[in-house]
Amino acid sequence: MGRKSIQELQAGYADHxxxxLEITKGYLKRIxxxxxxxNSYITAAKERAVQEAKTIEAKAKAGEQTGLLYGIPLAYKDNIDTKGIRTTNGxxxxxxxxxxxxxxxVDRLLGEDSILLGKNNLHEYALGVTSNNPHYGPVHNPxxxxxxxxxSSGGSAAAVAADLSVASIGTDTGGSVRIPAASCGVIGLKPTYNKVPTQGVFYVSWTLDHVGPITATMTDMAILAGAMTKQSYLPYLKHDIRGLRIxxxxxxxxEHIDPDTYALYRSALNALESLGAILIDTDVSFVAGNADVSLTIAASEAGVVHKSRMECCLSQYGADGRAFLESSLDITAIQYIEAHKMKEVYMKAFDKLFRESIDVLATPTIPIPARKIGVDEVQIGSYKESVFDAMTRYTGIFNMAELPALxxxxxxxxEGLPVGLQLVAARCREDLLIRAGYAYEQDQLRDFYRLRDQVCAGY
Structure with a gap:
């Protein structure tokens, strides 16, 4: 059948x-x-998905109003609670x-008549960036x-790239929606902090955690982000970005970036400029040292969240999760408070930047393409760092600044591995990201999408 967008699926339903139910069974068969x-799923919710499809079909047949996501099968990262379906947190x-x-x-999206296909594999407790899970096996890049x-939302991004779900809902503490989206050639949005409710999600850090959608196209992103935030982004699906200050x-x-990735990033900037955007050199030197600040907040709060599990079951964690949580024990109250003070500095500096100079900031999403499963270190020229540090280097700052990032x-x-462009805007300006992303997609990504669907989904 080939990949179908949300709008194509719903047009097919309308035309009978x-x-x-048929689409849901098709996805379950593909999974x-x-x-x-x-290995992108931990649990496929077969009986639940079939029952939900039958229920919403009956609702439509009875002439009742159907929701924005009528008949759209979605998957959820397995640290998001689902009633009656096991939620392992990886x-x-x-x-x-x-x-x-x-x-x-989950309640919000089921209320829009979506269908819950299952739960996606992830890095254990969302505490890393490889999705090499010691308990359920690694997720593989399609x-x-x-x-x-x-x-950490690796199963979510892999499932969307391979068309094993129309879209997936992930979580993002320091890049965990955007890193796998970039690595798998799909679209990921970290919304403005608190714009999407986080109740019922197993936290890494209540200060930094966000819930965000992963989709195959910008139109799907606009629809799903709209359902998640109770706003309409469809009006911003426009080709025209003339005058947009990037x-x-x-x-x-x-800095310290893979040459291929940097070349593709510069090419994307040129494409945006050719569409009429105005490129503006921007001083962001104030972000230096942000990774340590982010880690201090995340590790401190994760230590609180995991306190009882660490007391009873520390040996049951994988090695990297255990090391991350043990690091929380060495952080002082003063360090934690100072980190929060620095977070405020970053927020104010970005607020000023967006207020006075630019509409959107454009960066590479991650400085390196995906690495082989099991590789934990990366070298770029003479610069050596852990894969965790590399992957989160360009994303984590925007969790602290509470800004939407796509x-x-x-x-x-x-090598045939995807690279991501990260677009960032002022708080609650997701509309600008939808607009810029859509214009770029329509101009640049048709051939990329065809190849992705051939390689990853087998169409």
Missing amino acids: LYTP KLKDKKL SSIDANHVPGKNAAI WNPKYSPGG GVPTSYFN SIPCGLTV
């Missing part, structure tokens, strides 16, 4: 070409056939945890199964 290779400790109620975002899909960082976001594909490296 197929039903939500069964194709996910052995990718851990062995919570392997048999079955929530008694849905997370707020572009090349030897490679990581990024993380900030190009003169430091930090162009990752959209901007091409493939010579």
Whole structure:
């Protein structure tokens, strides 16, 4: 059949070409056939999905008003509570945890008549960026199964790239929606802080955590982000970005970066300029040192969240999760408070930047393409760092600044791995990201999408 967008699926329902039940069964069949290779799901909610499809079909037949996401199968990262369906958090400790109620975002999207396909694999407790899960096995990148899909929402991005769900809902503490979106050649949005409810999500950090959508196209992103935030973004799907002021960082976001990635980023900037955007050199030197600040906040709060599990079950964590949580024990109250003070400095500096100089900031999403599963270090020239530090280097600052940030594909490296362009705007200006992302997509990504659907989805 080939990949179908939200609008195409709903047009097919309206024309009686197929039903939500048929589409849902088709996705469940694809998951069964194709996910052995990718391992993007921990749990496929077969009975629940079929029942939900039948229920919404009956609602439509009775002439009742149907929701924005009528008949759209969605998957959820497995740290988002789903009533009656086990939610493992990617851990062995919570392997048999079955929530008694849905997370707020699940209720919101089910209320729009979507269908819950299942729960996506992730980095254990969302505490890393490779999705190399010690309990449920690694998620594989659909572009090349030897490679990581990024993380921590790795299963979510892999499932969307391979068309094993129309879209997926992930979480993002320091880049966990955008990193896998970039690594898998799909679109990921970290909305403005608190714009999407986080109740019922297992936290890494209540200060930094966001819930965000991962989709295959910008139109799907506009529809799903609209349903998640109760706003309409469809009016911003316009080709015209003439006069849009796009900030190009003169430091930090162009340092210690893979040459292929940097070339594709510069090419994306040229494309935006050719569409009429105005590129403005932008000083972001104030972000230096932000990674340590982010880590102090995230590790401190994760230590509180995991306190009882660490006391009873520390040996059951994977090695990297255990190390991350143990690091929380060495952080002092003064360091934690100072980190929050620095967070305020970043917020004010970005507020000023967007108020006075630019509409959108454009950076690479991550400085490197995906790495092979099991690789934990990366070298760029003489610069060596952990994969975790590299992958979060360009994303984590925007969690602290509470700004909306979108990752959209901007091409493939010579190895055939996708690269992401990150677009960032002022708080609550997701509309600008939708507008810029859509204009770029329509101009640049048709061939990329065709290749992605051929390589990743087998169409």
